[in-house]
Amino acid sequence: MERRVVITGAASITPIGHRKNEITDSLLKGVSGVARLREDNLLSRHIHSKVFGTVGYDIEYDFARKYRKTMGPVSYYACQVAKEAIAMAELDKDILASGCVGVAFGSTHGSPTVQRDIYKQFFNAAESGLSSIGAVDYLKSMVHTTAVNITKMFEITGRVISSSTACTTSSQSIGFGYEFIKYGMQDAMICGGADEYDTTAVAVFDNLLACSTDFNDTPHLTPRPFDRKRDGLVVGEGAGAVVLESYEFAKKRGADILAEIIGFSCNNNGGDLILPNVNGVTQAIRLGLQNAKIIPEEVDFVSAHATATKMGDIVEAQAIHRVYGDRPYVTGLKSYMGHTMASCGVIETIITLYMMEQGIIAPTLNLDEVDKRCAMIRHTMKLYETPIRVAAVQNFAFGGVNTSLIIRKFE
Amino acid sequence: MIREEIQSKILEIFREEVEIEKPGLDDDLREMYEFDSIDALELLGEIEKLLGTGLTQDEKKQAMDIRTINQICDYVESLEKEKL
Incomplete structure (x- = not known):
């Protein structure tokens, strides 16, 4: 049995806005969400890259303590976008608790803020006599904290999967949610990812010489995907959630359908854990199209992973060209907000929906x-008013994980 | 600390940290306020701060059956006597 899978709810917290109108306004006006890296009194002074894709606005949370007590910052993000997406989809309590709804949600590594506090207590001799590190800190910081805080808040009793594959975390979450529904294991899934403000991630990429450093005094000018002057990625924060349902389930409920997911692929380069691999990426793109049962010519728009690293962008452009030639428009949406890590796949999916x-x-x-080595594809150099019928959202992660999601306008 | 001081401190912890405003001294905290094992663990951390010393595993286990503010006060009183 293969069922159609549709999207009925979407919400995100991004460096370029929270609500749909704020995000699309930023896209239309070319507003960047990249700002100066904040001082953290730990790592920031040692990091060469001084830019960060920052959520620079307040979010009004309204969570009772019984939920807050197991949440670190990453779960605040996750639960907020899940709450908004569920409200948009109008999934009621009875459906959420029925067992036919599951959660696929992840983060890069839980809550680094809470983990940092735990280590501070470990290494602080003055407090070492008090055993205040316990189950609560673990619940706030563990790698599946986002997924299970969502299940707790909304009393969801179906399947839970918490992908933690860095940059493909949320594209995998959507893809796995899609497969659960497609093959009849769940009727609906809350899918997405989140990552909080975290200088550890910046330090990691900085040490690998992968972070942008040339635009520290002009953060809005970086990252620069596919550009000749690109000098690396910009780490960011954010969250996104989508509600996926079987078409029949959504139709029966009378839900508004935003779009249809028609394909998903996930593969591995089978080798180096860092370097991008043109064969692996090409194969992921081809597998996505095969899964969607469409030909490359049907794809109007490609949301590229495009982190603005020297090598990654070239490899991705080559792979896109191998499969699509120069027909579809290609945009690197990270240029607006940096690399929001675990949430990039879902945020880029939601922006594609908008x-x-x-x-x-x-x-x-x-x-x-455009870097000549990336020039063989159709870059989106200005804002176009043109319909997108089918879009591909592609993401790649450390560890050689590649994903491609194929989304079709619902008609 | 005298009993009144302990009670005042515990009620302050409940007000500030657990966000339960004015629990009755013999109210069943689990049944009436959804006070659960996570709250209990956090409360133990606060009690450690109050006493200025860490609690042993056995001392913590003793607290797991506590249901009321009065029982918490009894527990803190007994700990204080043992520790001092």
Whole structure:
């Protein structure tokens, strides 16, 4: 049995806005969400990259203590977007608790803020006599904290999977949710990912010489996917959630359908854990199309992973060209907000939904002069008013994990 | 600490940390306020701070059956006597 899978709810917290109108406004005006890296009195002074994709606005949370007590910052993000997506989909309590709804949600490594506090207590001799590190800190910081705080808050009793594959965390979450529904294991899934403000991630990429450093005094000019002057990625924070349902389930409920997911692929490069691999990425793109049972010519828009690293962008451009040639528009949405890590796949999916709905394709920000080695594909250099019928959202992660999601406008 | 001081401190912890405003001294905290094992663990951390010393595993286990504010006060009183 293969069922159609549709999207009925979507919400995100991004460096370029929270609500749909804020995010699309930023896209239309070319507003960047990248800001100066905040001082953290630990790592920031040792990091060469001084930029961060920052959620620079307040979010009004309204969570009772019985929920807050097991949540670190990453779970606040996760539960907020889940709450908004569930409200949009109008899934009621009875459905959520029925067992037919599951959760696929993850983060890169739980809550680094809480983990940092735990280590501070470990190494602080003055407090070592008090055993205040306990189950609560673990619940706040563990790698599946986002998924299970969502299940707790909404009393969800179905399947739970918490992918933690760095940059493909949330694209995998959507893909696995899609497969659960497609093959009849669940009727609906809350899918997504979140990552909080975290200088540890910046330090890791900084040490690998993968972070942007040339634009520390002009953060809005970086990252620069596919641009000749690109100098690396910009780590960011954010969260996103989508509600997926079987078409029949959504139709029976009378839910508004935002779009349809028609394909998903996930593979591994089978080798190096860091370097991008053109064969692996090409194969992931091809497998996505095969899964969707469409030909490359049917894809109008590609949301590229495009982190703005020297090598990654070239490899991705080559792979896109191998499969699609130069027909679909290609945009690197990280140019607006940096690399929001575990949430990038779902945020880029949601922004693609917004563009699909509004009939626009936003350009890659800061793409002033295309690197000749990336020039073989159709870069979106300016804002286009053009319909997107089918879009591909592709993401790649450390560890050689590649994903491709194929989304079709619901008609 | 005298009993009144302990009670005042415990009620302050409940107000500030557990967000339960004015529990009755013999109210069943689990049944009436959804006070659960996570709250209990956090309360033990607060009691450690109050006493200025860590609790042993056995001392913590003794607290797991506590249901009321009065029982918490009894527990703190007995700990204080043992520790001092």
